[in-house]
Amino acid sequence: MQKVFDDVHALDKRCVDKFGLSEELLMEHAAASMMQYIRGKFSNNEKILIVCGAGNNGADGIALARLLYSQYDVSILVPYHVKSAMAKLQYKRANLLGVNIIDTLSVLSLEHGPDVIVDCLFGSGLNRDLDDESQRLLTRLNSRCGHKIACDIPSGINKQGQVTTVGFCADITITMGALKTQLYSDVAKDYTGNIIVSDLGVHRSIYETATNTFLLDSADIKLPLRIKQNSHKGSFGHLSVIVGNKTGAGIIAAEAAFAFGAGLVTVITEQEVNVPYHIMQTSILPENCTAVAIGMGLGHDRKAQVKQILNRDIAKVVDADLFHNDVILTVLNSENVVLTPHPKEFCSLLKRTKLAEITVVELQNNRFKYVRLFAVNYPQTVLLLKGANSLITYNNIIYINPLGSNALSKGGTGDVLTGLIAALLAQGYSAVNATITASLAHCMSATNYPKNNYSLTPMDVIEGVKVL
Known part of the structure; x- marks a missing residue:
């Protein structure tokens, strides 16, 4: 660093x-x-x-x-x-x-x-x-x-x-x-x-x-390597992934989380979906889950259930559609909450918090300015603004991840990132450390991809994380 x-x-x-x-x-x-x-x-x-x-x-x-x-x-x-x-x-x-x-x-x-x-x-x-x-x-x-x-x-x-x-x-x-x-x-x-x-x-x-700004590198990654031998699946957390209208997003996140060390992964869905045998599914948030991933492909229905889940005192990764919903305001400045917007979603978040009303072009021309603005007002919330150089902020400190690759410019790779962060939260990482390590793992997997960069798929990223 x-x-x-x-x-x-x-x-x-x-x-x-x-x-x-x-x-x-x-x-x-x-x-x-x-x-x-x-x-x-x-x-x-x-x-x-x-x-x-x-x-x-x-x-x-x-x-x-x-x-x-x-x-x-x-x-x-x-x-x-x-x-x-x-x-x-x-x-x-x-x-x-x-x-x-x-x-x-x-x-x-x-x-x-x-x-x-x-x-x-x-x-x-x-x-x-x-x-x-x-x-x-x-x-x-x-x-x-x-x-x-x-x-x-x-x-x-x-x-x-x-x-x-x-x-x-x-x-x-x-x-x-x-x-x-x-x-x-x-x-x-x-x-x-x-x-x-x-x-x-x-x-x-x-x-x-x-300074309050730091550049991350591969040495800053802290992988969830299992040291203790006397353990069982419950020792490594239970993640719940909320599956929405676009079911693929939630399933990708669940697969990524399982590959990144979560002992148990459950998808929460109102109707049965096709998931691998090692991923559980139910319609109700389990009482023993230790983290939640929500927002990926969610759509704008299920408002009551979403609000109930967000009100639970549990570590959360919030992504995608929820940045276009005022319900996002209920989790700001809460402990162990990670927000992972792309630029358009972050513009929506800035507008809903009344911090700024700007275009994506204005944001991209002044990424540090607006990330700092958010950090000053919500220092306890971990924010990861996606981009060629992702910016992570917590407690008024900004961490720059410069390892991003254009190979990641594919649908579904953001859902992998959500799953990686959520897996670490479920295993007991702090919100900021989970975000830093998951972001680095996500980028390093893409960098290590041995084939043409245009051919990378979300499952390739997941496979790459397994061999870091």
């Missing part, structure tokens, strides 16, 4: 004020980190193009060119006049050294373009739409072959993590000092490539301060 920050300018300033580092020293470390990556991956004399903006992100790139000069065939593209004091200083140094400085792409050979393209145009401070010239430049850079590296933030991604026109499509982003939330918007996932963090003059643990 790694710390993530909305803005690192205060962290840079702290290094200068508290540790006596200078802006120039921070910049030299930024350049050196990119140099080390390039030296570790590419042999001498490879052609490297570094595209530098007018400010300090561009200055990082110019300093990088100086460090690579003579070992590699380096060119600096400076499409705008350098403006910041550090950019002017680094430009002067590179010029004195004899680094090849160009102001247009046209002078480079199209037949043998650069082996490496480094984007140092705008960085993390972008707060405006790109002008036409910058859009054309990024489009041309994206069209060229070569390994693409973004310095700090791929150009075109603004402070909110939005790409309003065009963005640099990096194979890797080397971000400076600490991780930034703008790297983990859903749209940013198609631009960042792999993300690594560079130290800036002090170890990262010293550079970073307190």
Whole structure:
């Protein structure tokens, strides 16, 4: 689990004020980190193009060119006049050294373009739409072959993590000092490539301060491995899954829960459905169940039964249709409740709670903003907002799961996630720990899928969870 920050300018300033580092020293470390990556991956004399903006992100790139000069065939593209004091200083140094400085792409050979393209145009401070010239430049850079590296933030991604026109499509982003939330918007996932963090003059643990946002990774998963030998099926919980009009959703969730360690799984249905022999079914919620999954394919009937179930003092996962029903308000800020909306459902929830009335587009452009808004008002409710990078919040802390895969963009995979979370709740996990582990398992299963990503089915995800 790694710390993530909305803005690192205060962290840079702290290094200068508290540790006596200078802006120039921070910049030299930024350049050196990119140099080390390039030296570790590419042999001498490879052609490297570094595209530098007018400010300090561009200055990082110019300093990088100086460090690579003579070992590699380096060119600096400076499409705008350098403006910041550090950019002017680094430009002067590179010029004195004899680094090849160009102001247009046209002078480079199209037949043998650069082996490496480094984007140092705008960085993390972008707060405006790109002008036409910058859009054309990024489009041309994206069209060229070569390994693409973004310095700090791929150009075109603004402070909110939005790409309003065009963005640099990096194979890797080397971000400076600490991780930034703008790297983990859903749209940013198609631009960042792999993300690594560079130290800036002090170890990262010293550079970073307190935060309420964290990045999850596979090491954070806590699988429900069975250690105690003296046990029976009742030792691992009894989950009830409410099956609605679209029966398949509930059955998928039940299958996922059974595969993820729940000792007993019962589907609650008013009419008999076809389920595997190991899944029980009844029309009444069993008294001994330890968790409930409700909402998947439910429809809008059975309001009395739904309200009765939600009023039970029992761990719950609430999904799908219930976000379009005011009954959802009865469980907010309750202990051991997990909400798992996709963006449209979350917009409905925000409207019903009177927190905001927004479109899905507005939400997707500001996912962190609205998740934080919900978290402040309902800190005891665990929320998982689905997406390319799922966001989990509890007690005003946000956890980012970046392991999502486009293979999961299939009907029924969300029902698998509900079943996984519910299985862990039934086994006694806290709501937040159940959500974190289930979300990671869900994504890791999809990532490990050995066939074409378009062919993944919900049952494939369930099978993958079994071998984590």
